[in-house]
Amino acid sequence: MSSSENPQNQVISFTIDGQPVQARPGWTILETARHYRIHIPTLCFHPALKPWGSCRLCVVEARYGKRGKVMPSCLNPPIEELEVFTDSERVLNVRRWVLEMLLAGCPASREIKKLAAAYGVTSTRFAVTDPEEECLRCGRCVAVCNEVVGVQALTFGSRGVKKVLETPYRVPNNACIGCGCCVSVCPTGALQKRLDTVRGDLSRRTGHGYAH
Amino acid sequence: MKPARQDIEIILEQYPRHPQHLINLLQDVQAEYSYISAEHLTLICDHVGVPVTQAWSVATFYKSFSLEPRGEHEIKVCLGTTCHLKGGQRLVEACERNLGVARGQTTDDLKFTLDTVKCVGACALAPVVMVDEDYLGEANMVILKKRLEQV
Amino acid sequence: MQRLTNTAELKVLRDNLLQAQDPHRPIVRVCRGPGCLAVGADKVSQAFQSAIQSQNLEVKVQPLVKDTGCHGFCSQGPLVNLAPANLCYVRVKPEDVEEIVQTTLVKGAVVERLLYSDNGTRYKSAADIPFYRMQQKIILQNIGVIDPLDIHDAIMAGAYHSLAKALIEMSPDDVIRTVEISGLRGRGGGGFPTGYKWKRTVENARENPGPVYIIANGEEGDPGAFMDRAIMEGDPHAVIEGMAIGAYAMGVNQGFLYVRHEYPIAIRHLAAAIAQARALGLLGKNILGAGFDFDLQINRGAGAYVCGEETAIIASLEGRVGEPVTRPPYPSQQGLWGRPTVINNVETWANVPHIIDHGAQWYADLGAPRSTGTKIFSLVGKVKNTGLVEVPMGISLGALVEEIGGGVPGQGRFKAVQTGGPSGGIIPYELKEEFTDYHFHPPDVKPADKMELSVDFDSMAQTGSIMGGGGMIVMDDHDCVVDLARYFLRFLEEESCGKCLPCRLGLKGMLEFLNNFSQGKGAPADIDALESLGKALVDGSLCGLGRTAPNPVLTSIRYFRDEYLAHIVDHHCPAGVCRDLITYRIDPEICNGCTLCAQTCPQVCITGANQQLHTIDQDACIRCGACMDVCPVDAVVVD
Numbered sequence A: 001m002s003s004s005e006n007p008q009n010q011v012i013s014f015t016i017d018g019q020p021v022q023a024r025p026g027w028t029i030l031e032t033a034r035h036y037r038i039h040i041p042t043l044c045f046h047p048a049l050k051p052w053g054s055c056r057l058c059v060v061e062a063r064y065g066k067r068g069k070v071m072p073s074c075l076n077p078p079i080e081e082l083e084v085f086t087d088s089e090r091v092l093n094v095r096r097w098v099l100e101m102l103l104a105g106c107p108a109s110r111e112i113k114k115l116a117a118a119y120g121v122t123s124t125r126f127a128v129t130d131p132e133e134e135c136l137r138c139g140r141c142v143a144v145c146n147e148v149v150g151v152q153a154l155t156f157g158s159r160g161v162k163k164v165l166e167t168p169y170r171v172p173n174n175a176c177i178g179c180g181c182c183v184s185v186c187p188t189g190a191l192q193k194r195l196d197t198v199r200g201d202l203s204r205r206t207g208h209g210y211a212h
Numbered sequence B: 001m002k003p004a005r006q007d008i009e010i011i012l013e014q015y016p017r018h019p020q021h022l023i024n025l026l027q028d029v030q031a032e033y034s035y036i037s038a039e040h041l042t043l044i045c046d047h048v049g050v051p052v053t054q055a056w057s058v059a060t061f062y063k064s065f066s067l068e069p070r071g072e073h074e075i076k077v078c079l080g081t082t083c084h085l086k087g088g089q090r091l092v093e094a095c096e097r098n099l100g101v102a103r104g105q106t107t108d109d110l111k112f113t114l115d116t117v118k119c120v121g122a123c124a125l126a127p128v129v130m131v132d133e134d135y136l137g138e139a140n141m142v143i144l145k146k147r148l149e150q151v
Numbered sequence C: 001m002q003r004l005t006n007t008a009e010l011k012v013l014r015d016n017l018l019q020a021q022d023p024h025r026p027i028v029r030v031c032r033g034p035g036c037l038a039v040g041a042d043k044v045s046q047a048f049q050s051a052i053q054s055q056n057l058e059v060k061v062q063p064l065v066k067d068t069g070c071h072g073f074c075s076q077g078p079l080v081n082l083a084p085a086n087l088c089y090v091r092v093k094p095e096d097v098e099e100i101v102q103t104t105l106v107k108g109a110v111v112e113r114l115l116y117s118d119n120g121t122r123y124k125s126a127a128d129i130p131f132y133r134m135q136q137k138i139i140l141q142n143i144g145v146i147d148p149l150d151i152h153d154a155i156m157a158g159a160y161h162s163l164a165k166a167l168i169e170m171s172p173d174d175v176i177r178t179v180e181i182s183g184l185r186g187r188g189g190g191g192f193p194t195g196y197k198w199k200r201t202v203e204n205a206r207e208n209p210g211p212v213y214i215i216a217n218g219e220e221g222d223p224g225a226f227m228d229r230a231i232m233e234g235d236p237h238a239v240i241e242g243m244a245i246g247a248y249a250m251g252v253n254q255g256f257l258y259v260r261h262e263y264p265i266a267i268r269h270l271a272a273a274i275a276q277a278r279a280l281g282l283l284g285k286n287i288l289g290a291g292f293d294f295d296l297q298i299n300r301g302a303g304a305y306v307c308g309e310e311t312a313i314i315a316s317l318e319g320r321v322g323e324p325v326t327r328p329p330y331p332s333q334q335g336l337w338g339r340p341t342v343i344n345n346v347e348t349w350a351n352v353p354h355i356i357d358h359g360a361q362w363y364a365d366l367g368a369p370r371s372t373g374t375k376i377f378s379l380v381g382k383v384k385n386t387g388l389v390e391v392p393m394g395i396s397l398g399a400l401v402e403e404i405g406g407g408v409p410g411q412g413r414f415k416a417v418q419t420g421g422p423s424g425g426i427i428p429y430e431l432k433e434e435f436t437d438y439h440f441h442p443p444d445v446k447p448a449d450k451m452e453l454s455v456d457f458d459s460m461a462q463t464g465s466i467m468g469g470g471g472m473i474v475m476d477d478h479d480c481v482v483d484l485a486r487y488f489l490r491f492l493e494e495e496s497c498g499k500c501l502p503c504r505l506g507l508k509g510m511l512e513f514l515n516n517f518s519q520g521k522g523a524p525a526d527i528d529a530l531e532s533l534g535k536a537l538v539d540g541s542l543c544g545l546g547r548t549a550p551n552p553v554l555t556s557i558r559y560f561r562d563e564y565l566a567h568i569v570d571h572h573c574p575a576g577v578c579r580d581l582i583t584y585r586i587d588p589e590i591c592n593g594c595t596l597c598a599q600t601c602p603q604v605c606i607t608g609a610n611q612q613l614h615t616i617d618q619d620a621c622i623r624c625g626a627c628m629d630v631c632p633v634d635a636v637v638v639d
């Protein structure tokens, strides 16, 4: 990572799906792909937030010499001479399974149905537990509230399959300033429905500063 | 009789005011009070300086914290790999039937909490049950019942 | 305790302690490891203390009773070892203590009935017992011997001698080079070269000056392994010394011991050991007068398997939820509080003093070429001798299970070995030749014709399993691989942090497939679908938990596809385990009409009068197995 020359002037040359591309230092593979308008699907990535890497839809296969590795493009910077494939069999295998499982996990989400259909996944073999569910626990809302708004009004509780978006003691949180950022970053619109479980009594807000 | 409970203030003062001590404090409060009350959670947050949301996610993430009072005695049935192969699963189910509670729950009289653990390191004597700090090796319902009558 | 101000004083202390010792004084070592405690070792130890006090034994035989860590042979517990004769008494009850005191301590004779016997041979000396004879104890050599709560005992056994050597004879770079040449690889499962990790960390710290941290990983989440526990409980100073040497090599002033909270005794022993080491000036400021400061802090895990993963430990130490984050950056670049951090397994740290003491070459010559040294396994399951064993790497799996473990007890047939816990695989007894890469046999063991698989990092990985932390679970034909794979998935589903989708949803999805299989549902094509889903988890998950989670499933499909097909196509569980595919029946030949089963059955579906044959009403039976567990004559059989 160390370099003696001025890093701003350097570029990293590599290929995506055979197309030669150049990345600026600090760019991820995803950012480079977007710069060249090469499509890679994402759900949890948001340009305003630190990439968290939860959805794994953005995986690509990166080959360097003889070694190939499947990795999320939103988190990994490219290296010189890397060959990136956005649609290899291993990549599609991950993406299709995640989408098929998401159809069962978030059956109410139209966004996810659309995305899955684009990869030929139209039905699911897995059991649906809550037909109303839209939230995929991508973490964007938690991140925006913490990193951008600086309030930490909502968080994830429990772990694993029980992981759920909530506030302490599952009561509306008076720390919430009602800015609505969480709703606007939510990829499926799930937060719109549960905003009132987060937003506390507007007159008793304790948060620092008000958005409006 | 249990000795009087240590004051929450005394527990708090053992740790410097730094977020790194959040988990240690939760553990000490859990050990002392058998659960973490809403009031204690807030006090801990104020002490180490983290938002309640962070403490909430920590307290619900880790398995050793309980937000509800637990029973006076804890029965922990081992479901580690060896105990599983040697019938640990049947043993928990027998406990559930006998105590009338599901795993993770506490009997109505607050006497017993039934829980499972993943290997207590006594695999050679599987299946293993722990009653509070005591191990019962090569356990079955008959042995366990006898033990529970003693407490 | 007098603080030691230089290395010479440590040597003087050790020499004085050794001189003061009477070599003829009998020593009674009572095992207080978890296995022995589970069968009443604490009562045995108390009985010794009070017997010796009340009898006021002559000055001549003033025996020393020590509570020690695990002796290894846990299935024979409670164990008592008597020095100097190295007598090993097994299954000792408090009532036996009086006789041991009278016969062995006073008269110097042997209590024959308490000796370990096998196939008609009674073994007087522990060293002759096959279980012990074939082991090569390096890390375990002090465990079960010293009193873990007495630092003097550890010092007599050589503790901190290597630290002193490193401090006066070696530069920090020498230490790192020695560890690198020794070939030591991480014992936490991955087998990453330790010296290389240290070197990288030091380089990163040089580029970016500031503190460096080291962490001992004592989370030991594998549900069937207890090696690290035995080390921390039985010889805590080995870990502390290893860390102090590592700290010296990497310029570290603060280390952390991350120990599972399910191990309260380990935490207590480590805390006591740290306090005593501090009092002697072996930790803290200006250690042994060498101008080097290092201290240790214990952090308790809070019940999360994923907190064995490096980045999750760091999150946990910082007071956050144990959610892994992506690597790179690796902890050696940005770890605890953003600083370069080295995380090593407890057993890895415990290896370090031996390497410094005997030299890199000595260590490199132990074990197999690319997997040097020894490894401790917890050998459990359907094997006669269960417990902790330390063997050179490269020993054959067959020798480990059949010779040291004594094979499968009873009528069972040896079917497979599970290694590496939830991240590992199921290796069949009849392994194809392609994997028989074979390096080493203890001198007096003739090669077994099966399971010649060499136990080392690379050969294990070739089978699709991993070496893992050291859990080794032997399965016989009454254990179902579908059920075991399902067990691990259920475990991981509970332990997954839930951050990334392939792991959170994928474990649930894989479990749905396996639940169907265990009920006889599904189609053969589902096995292929399950394999493909498993590969999606391997490629797609964020951390090692999800990336290795499919291993038990993938290896069991690879080696035991027939057993999967038996469930799906024939609706039959060959091992008689999967509940929906079995029936319980009472064998009329054996049933003696004791009525115990009828009293126990929660469904009250067993009928039969006292002294008469009992029968199970199959329609009401929920197959809970309670009758089988209580039947005193084993009349309940599974079909």
Ligand SMILES: Cc1cc2nc3c(=O)[nH]c(=O)nc-3n(C[C@H](O)[C@H](O)[C@H](O)COP(=O)(O)O)c2cc1C
Binding pocket: C185, C186, C187, C188, C189, C190, C191, C192, C194, C217, C218, C219, C220, C221, C222, C305, C306, C307, C308, C309, C310, C343, C344, C345, C346, C348, C349, C469, C543, C544, C545
């Ligand atoms: C899910 C998961 C659980 C782990 N559990 C443990 C553990 O219990 N003990 C351990 O020493 N290493 C564990 N590891 C490995 C550690 O992440 C890490 O590689 C190891 O502690 C490094 O030490 P070593 O190089 O000495 O092996 C685990 C890894 C993963 C992905």
Ligand code: SF4
Binding pocket: C306, C323, C324, C495, C496, C497, C498, C499, C500, C501, C503, C504, C541, C542, C543, C544, C545, C546, C547
């Ligand atoms: S693989 Fe599993 S445990 Fe690891 S980060 Fe993803 S969800 Fe968490």
Ligand code: FES
Binding pocket: A041, A042, A043, A044, A045, A052, A053, A054, A055, A056, A057, A058, A059, A072, A073, A074, A075
């Ligand atoms: S967009 Fe990269 S993991 Fe979700």
Ligand code: FES
Binding pocket: B078, B079, B080, B081, B082, B083, B084, B118, B119, B120, B121, B122, B123, B124, B126, B127, B128, C223, C224, C225
């Ligand atoms: S599996 Fe139960 S004690 Fe290890």
Ligand code: FES
Binding pocket: C031, C032, C033, C034, C035, C036, C037, C069, C070, C071, C072, C073, C074, C075, C077, C078, C079, C387, C388
């Ligand atoms: S616990 Fe006593 S021998 Fe292992």
